[in-house]
Amino acid sequence: MNTTMLIPLLVAIPLLFAFFIPLVARKIRVLADILGNLATLGALIIAILIFGSRGIYELGGWSPPIGINWVLDGFSNLMLVIINLISFTATLFSSKYMEQYTAKYKYYSLFLLMVAGMNGVVLTGDMFNLFVFLEIASVASYALVAFGGNHEELEASFKYLILASIGSTLILFGIAFTYGATGYLNMASIASTISSGGRNPILLFAVVFFIVCFGIKAALVPFHPWLPDAHPSAPAPISAMLSGVLIKALGIYALTRVLFNVIGMTTVFGWVLIAVGVLSMVVGVFLAVGQWDFKRLLAYHSISQMGYVILGIGLGGYILSSGGEQSAAMLAILGGIFHLANHSVFKSLLFLCSGSIEYSAGTRQLKEMGGLLEQMPLTRATCTIASLSIAGVPPFNGFWSKLIIIIAAFQAGFPWLAAITILVSFVTLISFLKVLRYAFLGKLPEALRQVRESPAIMAIALVILAILCTGMGLLLVPGVREVILDPAVAALLQGIEYAQVALPVF
Amino acid sequence: MIYSLCFVLFIIGLYCALTKKNIVKIVIGLIIMEYAVNLFLVLLGYRKDGVAPIVEKTTNPLEFLATSVDPLPQALVVTSIVIGLGVTTLAIALCIKLYEKYGTFDISEIRRLKG
Numbered sequence: 001m002n003t004t005m006l007i008p009l010l011v012a013i014p015l016l017f018a019f020f021i022p023l024v025a026r027k028i029r030v031l032a033d034i035l036g037n038l039a040t041l042g043a044l045i046i047a048i049l050i051f052g053s054r055g056i057y058e059l060g061g062w063s064p065p066i067g068i069n070w071v072l073d074g075f076s077n078l079m080l081v082i083i084n085l086i087s088f089t090a091t092l093f094s095s096k097y098m099e100q101y102t103a104k105y106k107y108y109s110l111f112l113l114m115v116a117g118m119n120g121v122v123l124t125g126d127m128f129n130l131f132v133f134l135e136i137a138s139v140a141s142y143a144l145v146a147f148g149g150n151h152e153e154l155e156a157s158f159k160y161l162i163l164a165s166i167g168s169t170l171i172l173f174g175i176a177f178t179y180g181a182t183g184y185l186n187m188a189s190i191a192s193t194i195s196s197g198g199r200n201p202i203l204l205f206a207v208v209f210f211i212v213c214f215g216i217k218a219a220l221v222p223f224h225p226w227l228p229d230a231h232p233s234a235p236a237p238i239s240a241m242l243s244g245v246l247i248k249a250l251g252i253y254a255l256t257r258v259l260f261n262v263i264g265m266t267t268v269f270g271w272v273l274i275a276v277g278v279l280s281m282v283v284g285v286f287l288a289v290g291q292w293d294f295k296r297l298l299a300y301h302s303i304s305q306m307g308y309v310i311l312g313i314g315l316g317g318y319i320l321s322s323g324g325e326q327s328a329a330m331l332a333i334l335g336g337i338f339h340l341a342n343h344s345v346f347k348s349l350l351f352l353c354s355g356s357i358e359y360s361a362g363t364r365q366l367k368e369m370g371g372l373l374e375q376m377p378l379t380r381a382t383c384t385i386a387s388l389s390i391a392g393v394p395p396f397n398g399f400w401s402k403l404i405i406i407i408a409a410f411q412a413g414f415p416w417l418a419a420i421t422i423l424v425s426f427v428t429l430i431s432f433l434k435v436l437r438y439a440f441l442g443k444l445p446e447a448l449r450q451v452r453e454s455p456a457i458m459a460i461a462l463v464i465l466a467i468l469c470t471g472m473g474l475l476l477v478p479g480v481r482e483v484i485l486d487p488a489v490a491a492l493l494q495g496i497e498y499a500q501v502a503l504p505v506f
Numbered sequence: 507m508i509y510s511l512c513f514v515l516f517i518i519g520l521y522c523a524l525t526k527k528n529i530v531k532i533v534i535g536l537i538i539m540e541y542a543v544n545l546f547l548v549l550l551g552y553r554k555d556g557v558a559p560i561v562e563k564t565t566n567p568l569e570f571l572a573t574s575v576d577p578l579p580q581a582l583v584v585t586s587i588v589i590g591l592g593v594t595t596l597a598i599a600l601c602i603k604l605y606e607k608y609g610t611f612d613i614s615e616i617r618r619l620k621g
Contacts, residue, residue, distance in 0.1 A: 135589045169539045
């Protein structure tokens with residue numbers, strides 16, 4: 001089958017189901033579960049089917065630069081699989097977990113809108129289209145954060161909405177600047193104009209706006225305050241989605257795509273990314289250590305881990321633009337992207353574990369837990385795997401990606417960066433040992449005597465992710481790595497040569 | 507020159523969104539920012555004494571290029587207004603809900619989250 005024709009389905013399926021579910025599933029609750037899971041499963045299957053292929057889909061048959069095109073390349077491929085995999089496990093988990101809330105069909109509808117938006121963001125090859133999809137995903141996520149409708153949720157959602165909307169306004173400003181400077185909205189056309197016509201100083205303005213606004217969406221440190229409120233307040237599967245993929249698709253992916261492939265990397269931007277990355281890593285992890293709310297602790301760790309990703313990518317960009325060795329740049333970017341993939345798996349697993357504990361024990365305060373070892377063996381096992389992964393203990397996946405970033409930092413001649421990375425990793429380990437100690441060991445409080453393991457369907461979601469956590473280190477094996485990770489790195493390495501790939505007619 | 511006025515409007519909106527205590531005023535600040543960007547976009551395509559970008563069978567393409575305003579930013583602005591409407595609606599709905607729960611619009615009293 002022609003893979004190009006499958007590309008639009010990735011957005012169309014979630015979008016269609018998002019409108020279809022409220023129509024048919026209002027009365028029959030089970031139908032909402034079935035349709036929701038079907039939609040995400042379908043999207044996952046398509047994402048896997050088109051994995052490894054390249055294609056350009058022209059929306060409505062209009063070719064760029066007049067029309068909008070969707071470009072499938074190595075980086076989008078990887079992101080699509082991650083997004084749809086996490087969303088599938090999250091819907092699987094929600095089918096039982098969301099029983100606590102009313103109006104499940106509305107939940108699925110918003111959820112699928114968010115998935116459609118994210119798939120669109122990673123596929124699109126047009127700046128304004130990127131903005132539209134970004135807003136679809138963001139607006140759906142504002143509503144999902146407030147889904148519980150209690151004091152905290154509303155407050156967190158409002159905070160999130162205001163900060164992220166300011167970010168969205170800035171991205172539109174940035175797009176306006178780019179359009180004014182180059183006269184195009186298509187990413188590839190912008191890139192080829194820049195590479196042939198030299199840099200316009202106005203573009204620098206645009207880049208500042210892009211870094212700030214995508215930084216807000218990715219919760220990098222100066223722009224992070226919304227995340228520790230918004231992520232814990234959402235229902236657990238949504239926290240998993242927000243921390244697992246939303247900040248990556250909307251923040252990291254969009255930022256790297258724009259900086260690397262559209263505007264073109266320079267040493268200054270590389271330094272900015274490295275600085276922001278280090279800041280996020282250190283600040284995030286030290287804020288996380290003192291937390292006693294399980295989900296809040298996880299949210300702070302998301303900030304810290306995003307720092308790793310942006311450090312790896314920024315380091316790669318710096319080496320690339322300063323004329324350093326291609327192989328070192330490749331290693332750094334590989335580390336960043338691999339950590340991005342790993343983080344989405346283990347962080348969503350951790351959030352789902354916290355949801356599982358909350359579902360069974362009714363609390364997410366670490367001090368009120370304890371002794372759940374006997375009561376919830378499966379949650380405990382998966383939670384341990386995920387904790388060790390995030391702390392970078394071999395052989396779990398987090399170790400490998402952190403190792404690559406450290407090696408890359410050494411190769412690039414920044415041993416102090418490697419030292420900071422190791423230090424942060426160590427603090428992460430401490431804070432997760434605390435989680436394991438308080439949640440599962442110790443004396444079982446009287447109130448939790450009746451706690452049972454969470455239902456089977458939730459456990460399946462946990463197990464799938466735990467297996468991935470354990471096995472994802474295998475992606476680095478030569479032979480596998482060339483197929484899965486290297487195309488994503490190559491897509492970024494080509495820089496603004498992207499124009500030749502995404503715009504063959506030019 | 508006129509572009510910088512858009513910036514001034516944007517800064518006013520940002521100031522309003524960041525410093526006001528009343529959540530409705532914060533939302534208004536957000537709307538002002540959106541309008542500043544929309545104005546900026548329209549200005550990008552504006553041309554003095556330009557004509558409406560409508561092509562007819564009799565239009566001379568070269569003449570059209572020389573006289574018409576740029577239609578693309580106008581299309582973008584329409585889209586961004588619609589998106590802005592959606593965001594504003596959601597924000598106002600949240601404000602109403604917040605008022606129901608907390609009984610106040612004052613952001614400094616809506617403080618349950620900490621850390």
